[in-house]
Each structure stands twice: as C-alpha cells, then as structure tokens.
Amino acid sequence: MSTSVIETSSTGTSALEAARLVLARDIRLALRKRGQLVQPLAFFAIVTTLFPLGISPELSRLRDVAPGVLWVAALLSSLLALEFLFRDDAQDGTLEQHVLSGQSLTWLLFAKTVAHWLLTGLPLAVMAPLAALSLGVPAAALGGIIAAVAVGSVALSLIGSIGAALTLGVKRSGALLSLLTLPLSMPVLIFGARATELAIKGAGFAPPLYLLGALAVLGITLAPLAAAAAVRISLE
Amino acid sequence: MIYPCRESMPERRLQAENLHLWRGDRHVLRGVRFAVNAGECLQITGGNGAGKTSLLRTLSGLMYPEEGTISWCGSNIRRDMQAFHADLAYIGHEPPLKPDLTARENLRYWVGVRRRLTNDEMSRELGRLGAEQWSNRPVRTLSAGQKRRVALAGLLLMAAPLWLLDEPTTNLDTEGQRLVGTLIEEHLARGGLAVAAIHHELTISAAVIRRLELSSK
Numbered sequence: 001m002s003t004s005v006i007e008t009s010s011t012g013t014s015a016l017e018a019a020r021l022v023l024a025r026d027i028r029l030a031l032r033k034r035g036q037l038v039q040p041l042a043f044f045a046i047v048t049t050l051f052p053l054g055i056s057p058e059l060s061r062l063r064d065v066a067p068g069v070l071w072v073a074a075l076l077s078s079l080l081a082l083e084f085l086f087r088d089d090a091q092d093g094t095l096e097q098h099v100l101s102g103q104s105l106t107w108l109l110f111a112k113t114v115a116h117w118l119l120t121g122l123p124l125a126v127m128a129p130l131a132a133l134s135l136g137v138p139a140a141a142l143g144g145i146i147a148a149v150a151v152g153s154v155a156l157s158l159i160g161s162i163g164a165a166l167t168l169g170v171k172r173s174g175a176l177l178s179l180l181t182l183p184l185s186m187p188v189l190i191f192g193a194r195a196t197e198l199a200i201k202g203a204g205f206a207p208p209l210y211l212l213g214a215l216a217v218l219g220i221t222l223a224p225l226a227a228a229a230a231v232r233i234s235l236e
Numbered sequence: 237m238i239y240p241c242r243e244s245m246p247e248r249r250l251q252a253e254n255l256h257l258w259r260g261d262r263h264v265l266r267g268v269r270f271a272v273n274a275g276e277c278l279q280i281t282g283g284n285g286a287g288k289t290s291l292l293r294t295l296s297g298l299m300y301p302e303e304g305t306i307s308w309c310g311s312n313i314r315r316d317m318q319a320f321h322a323d324l325a326y327i328g329h330e331p332p333l334k335p336d337l338t339a340r341e342n343l344r345y346w347v348g349v350r351r352r353l354t355n356d357e358m359s360r361e362l363g364r365l366g367a368e369q370w371s372n373r374p375v376r377t378l379s380a381g382q383k384r385r386v387a388l389a390g391l392l393l394m395a396a397p398l399w400l401l402d403e404p405t406t407n408l409d410t411e412g413q414r415l416v417g418t419l420i421e422e423h424l425a426r427g428g429l430a431v432a433a434i435h436h437e438l439t440i441s442a443a444v445i446r447r448l449e450l451s452s453k
Contacts, residue, residue, distance in 0.1 A: 012322070018349045025337070025345040032336045093332035094346070100296060101349045102322030108349070236299050 018103045019111035026115035036084060040120050041127060044077040048131035059136030066135040067196035071189050073131070074124050074149055075156065079181060081120040082160040083174055085112065086231065090168050095231055109231065110224040113161045121153030137200055144199025144209075151212045152192040158219030159184045165230035188215055248274040248309055248397055250295070250429055255304035257287070257294055264290045265301065270448055274397075277420055277430040279438060282450030288433035289329065291450065292400050295431060296326045308398070322350070325396035327404060331387030335376035339367060339386040342375060347393045361389040365415070380407035388419065399423060401432040414439050 013021070030037045051069045052062055089095045089112075098108045128149040129142040137145070163181035167173035191208040198205035250272045257265035264287040272278045280288050293299045295306055297317050306313050313320040333342045343358055362368045365385040375383060384407050391399065399420070405413040417439030420430050424444050432438070438445060 012351050013349060017352070021345050021348045025334075025341075028341070029334060029336055088334075092334065093328050093330055094334070096298060096326070096328065097332045097346055098349070099298060100321045100324060100326050102318055102324075103349055104318070 013103070015103060015107050018101070019107055022098075022108050022111040023115045023118075026112055027118065030115075030119045036081075037119060040077040040081040041123055043080055044073050044124055044127060045131065047073040047076065049134060052134065063136040063200060066132060066137050066200060067193040069135060070128060070131060070145070070149070070196060071152075071193045074128070074153065074192075075182070075185055075189055077124060078120055078153060078156045078160060079178060081116065082164045082177060082181065085116050085161060085164040086168055087164075087173075090231075090234070095168075096235060099232065099235060104228075105231065106224045106228040109161065109165070109227045110220075113157050113224065113227070116161070117154055117157040121157050122150065124153055125150035132196075138202075140202060141196075141199040144205045145196050148192050148195040148199070148205070148209055148212060151209060151216055152188050152195075154216040155188045155212065155219045156185055158216070158223035159188070161223050161227045162230065165227040165234065168231065168234035188212065191215070248427065248429060249307075250398060250431065251307045252295065253305045253307070255291070255294060255301045255306070257290055257299065257301045259290070265294065265450075268304070268448075268450070270446075272429050272431060272446070274427045274429055275424045275444060277424055277432060277438070277440065277445045279445055279447050280431065280433040280450060281435070281447060286450040288450060289402055292326070292328075292402050292431065292433055296324060296400050297321065298326075323396055324398045324400065325391050325394040326400040326402075327387055327391055328402050329406070331383045331390075333375045333383055333386060336374060338374055339371040339378070339389075342386065343390050343393060347390050350394055350396075353393060357393060358389075361392045362386070364392065365389045366412075381409060381412060384408055385412065388416065392419065397428045399428065399430040399432070401430065401434070403433060403435070405434060405436070 048069055051065065055061060055065060086095060089098070099105055101108070125146050128145050132142060132145050133139070160181050162184075163177045166180060167177045170176055191211045195205040195208035195212060198208065252268055252270050255265045255268040256263070268291060270278060280291060282288055290299060294301050297313055297320065308320050308323065332346060333339070337345070339362065340358060343362075344353060347353055358371075359368060362371045365388050367382065367385045367389055370378060370382060371386075375386070378386070384404075388404065391401075405416050408416065413436075420432070420438065421440045421444070423430060424440075
C-alpha cells in the first residue's frame with residue numbers, strides 16, 4: 001500500500017490555463033456536434049433570405065430595411081444557440097465540477113461565453129456581409145457591418161449568458177430565455193442597426209460602434225458575475 | 237487563505253455541526269453532526285429519500301444549509317470556499333463525462349481545470365482502474381460500469397485529500413466494487429478522508445470506517 005503524502009497544490013492549474021481548457025473543450029465538442037453549430041447560422045441565412053420574398057425584390061426598398069432585418073435575424077439566431085450554452089453541462093454534472101474545481105466560477109463561465117461567441121457570434125459576423133449583399137447593401141458598407149455585428153454579438157452572447165444561467169433549472173426554457181434576454185438586448189439592437197444604417201449610407205458609423213463596444217465591455221465586466229451567481233442558485 | 241493544516245496531514249478534519257436543511261416544506265437534514273479525521277472514512281447509510289445525496293451536496297458547498305456549520309481543518313468552509321474546493325473531490329450519482337469526448341479527453345478537461353496532468357499520470361490511473369484499453373473511445377460507446385471506472389480514475393487524478401462519494405460502486409461488477417474499497421483504503425493510508433453514501437458494506441478495515449445512519453422520517 002502506498003504511503004506517499006497527498007500533494008494538493010504543487011501542480012495546480014493557473015486560472016488562464018483552466019479557462020483555455022474550458023474554451024478548447026467547448027470548441028472541440030461543438031465541432032463534434034456540427035448540427036448544433038450550424039443551426040443558428042442556417043436560421044440567420046433563411047430569415048434574411050425570406051425578407052426579399054416577403055417585402056419586395058426592389059433593391060432600394062430592401063436596402064432601407066436591411067439594418068433592421070440583419071439585426072433582428074442576428075439577435076434571434078444568437079438566442080437560438082443560447083439554450084445550449086449551459087444546459088448540457090448542467091445535466092451531466094460538468095457545471096457542478098466547475099463550481100467545485102477550486103477555480104473562479106466567474107472566470108470559467110466567461111471562458112464558456114467566449115467559446116459561445118467564437119462558435120456563433122463570429123460566424124454570424126462572417127455571414128452578415130453575404131446576407132447584406134442579398135438585401136442590396138453596397139459593398140463599401142460591408143466592413144462597417146462586419147465590425148458592428150462582431151462587436152454587437154459579443155454583447156449579445158454576454159447578455160444571453162445571464163438568461164441561460166437564470167433558466168437552467170427550468171424545463172423547456174426557450175420562451176422564458178427569450179423573455180429575459182430580448183428586453184436586455186434592445187440597446188444592442190438599436191446601436192447595431194444605427195451603425196449598419198450609417199455604414200450603408202456611407203456616413204461615419206464610429207459613434208454607435210463605440211456604444212456597442214461600451215455595451216460589450218459592460219457585459220464583460222458584469223455578465224460573468226451575474227451568470228456565476230445564477231448558476232450557483234440553480235445548482236442548489 | 238491557506239488552511240492551517242494544509243501542510244500537516246494529521247490535523248485534517250471535516251466537521252459538521254447541527255446541520256438543518258429544508259427542501260420546500262421537507263426537513264431533509266435534522267441536526268446532523270459528525271467529525272471525520274484524517275485516515276477515516278464516514279459511511280452514510282439510510283433509505284431512499286433519507287437525504288444522503290443532500291448531505292454530500294451540503295458538505296461540498298453546493299447546497300446551503302438553513303442552520304449549522306461545516307468546518308474543514310477548523311475553518312468554516314464559507315470563509316474561503318475556493319480553497320476548500322481545491323482540497324475536495326466530489327463524484328455524484330452520474331459520472332461528469334461528456335459522451336462525445338473520449339475518456340482521456342474527458343479527464344484532461346475535467347481534472348485538468350484543477351491540476352496539470354501528464355499523459356503518463358492518466359495512463360497509470362486509467363490502467364489502475366482497468367480502463368486503459370478503451371480510454372480512446374468516445375464515452376457514449378462505454379457501458380455504465382466503464383464510465384464509472386473513468387470517473388474513479390478522475391477521482392484519483394484530482395489528488396484531493398477529501399473525497400465525497402455518492403454511491404461510488406453503482407454499476408460496478410464485484411471486482412470493481414472491491415477495487416473501490418482498496419482505493420479508499422489507500423487514500424486513507426495517505427492521510428486522506430472520505431465520506432461515502434453507499435448501500436452495501438465497503439471492503440475496508442473496520443478500524444477506519446465510521447457509520448452515520450440518516451433517518452427518512
């Protein structure tokens with residue numbers, strides 16, 4: 001029988017390394033469950049394609065509604081993926097192990113939210129120009145649209161993480177998640193659509209983009225703390 | 237905060253004082269009190285619904301009791317939960333494994349968040365549990381007993397002095413159940429502590445095992 005003394009801290013993982021592992025794990029899992037990964041993107045593509053069919057094929061009319069269409073579609077697509085953010089981890093005991101890991105839960109949940117953004121927000125920002133072109137947006141505006149969707153989706157992921165954590169213990173949480181998240185996402189929608197509109201008109205879109213950035217920074221500061229508190233409550 | 241007894245094994249002690257826990261209108265834990273010292277195992281017994289899992293979750297800090305305190309090495313665990321959790325390994329009813337990852341990947345991500353792991357360490361503990369040969373298969377292809385063995389390998393790899401185990405022998409064959417007894421005995425001999433909710437007799441020395449019966453009334 002072994003008589004060696006138990007070492008408890010000599011090989012402890014740093015917070016940064018722990019976050020990297022959580023990020024890597026979520027990305028690996030998502031790549032193995034591609035259906036879940038493609039769902040929000042396909043939804044975004046279909047919704048933006050339906051509008052020309054429903055409104056008018058006239059490009060000038062589509063161009064006018066493009067900011068609203070792009071942002072509402074982006075918002076609903078990100079919402080679609082949010083339901084999965086913590087649900088599987090809660091069901092299989094991974095979240096419990098995160099709480100008991102001796103690492104900061106806030107930090108680990110932030111890493112999970114970053115993974116969520118990389119897997120849904122960033123692909124939406126890459127897809128947005130294609131959708132914008134189908135709505136008659138000039139090519140010169142695409143840079144501004146990519147920037148606005150990229151920054152805005154960071155805020156959406158962070159706001160959504162609070163809703164996802166709050167609805168963890170609720171069965172069929174989709175509707176409740178929408179009710180919690182959509183009102184909080186309104187500022188992102190307003191400033192995102194404004195930045196997109198200004199980019200389409202060829203005007204300076206920096207002010208609303210900065211406000212989107214400010215919302216993202218506010219989200220980075222507060223959302224992981226709120227999500228961690230909500231996860232602890234739901235695990236009780 | 238560093239626990240005063242972190243460097244000296246014999247002072248390790250888990251103590252529960254007058255724990256009361258309510259779930260809705262159900263009084264689940266009624267004044268539970270005990271103390272477990274280094275080298276001792278507390279076996280929690282009781283019928284279904286007696287509160288064994290609730291007690292383990294309360295001890296781990298996942299649930300907050302309405303009354304009472306839990307101390308680890310003389311300090312209330314609420315004073316520095318993160319440091320307490322660094323000393324704790326908890327395995328619940330279901331092994332915390334991702335079906336789409338292999339056993340090795342699961343261990344790397346699950347235990348790796350707590351402490352750095354080498355491939356050799358993983359191979360050694362998986363081999364110890366008889367899980368080495370299927371460690372590169374996705375967990376969804378493993379049987380319940382095989383998953384339990386992977387979870388037990390994770391428990392060893394965590395190298396934590398305090399084990400909280402909820403039915404650790406579930407789904408294991410007779411040889412696996414004996415192995416759990418051996419692992420707990422070795423853990424205690426190294427100065428560790430264990431609290432296990434388990435129905436049948438553990439195959440460990442009576443000198444190091446104490447029992448706590450929970451009533452379902």
